Amino acid sequence: MKKKVSLKKVLIVLFSAYVCYIIGSTQISMTKIRKELNVRQQELTKLQEKNEKLQDEVKMSKTDDYIEKLARERLGMIKDGETPVIPKK
Known part of the structure; x- marks a missing residue:
């Protein structure tokens, strides 16, 4: 006895497979x-x-403190009465 496969069942299986594919690809994208x-x-x-x-x-x-710091470090400026110290390189 052979069972007949109906077109309706094949379409349902194909549609289910398509839906599963769409859901899977959407999940991967997400x-x-x-x-x-x-x-x-x-x-x-x-x-x-x-x-x-x-x-x-x-x-x-x-x-003003930052400006003074930059003037001392980068420009080598000193205040009145201070003795400049030049580091050896």
């Missing part, structure tokens, strides 16, 4: 997108921290 999102969020966090540091430096650069 996983890739989530990983990319995590990477981008980490980059954003690092850039925000760097931005904060730079903003702090800008605020600090406007203070």
Whole structure:
């Protein structure tokens, strides 16, 4: 006895396989997108921290103490009454 395979059953199986394929590929795409999102969020966090540091430096650069420090270090300036010290290289 041979069982007859109906067209309806074949179509149901093919449709089910297609739906499973679509769901699987969507899940894979979503996983890739989530990983990319995590990477981008980490980059954003690092850039925000760097931005904060730079903003702090800008605020600090406007203070008299910082300007004095730069003048002493980079330009070799001294205050009245101080003795300059020149390090050996």
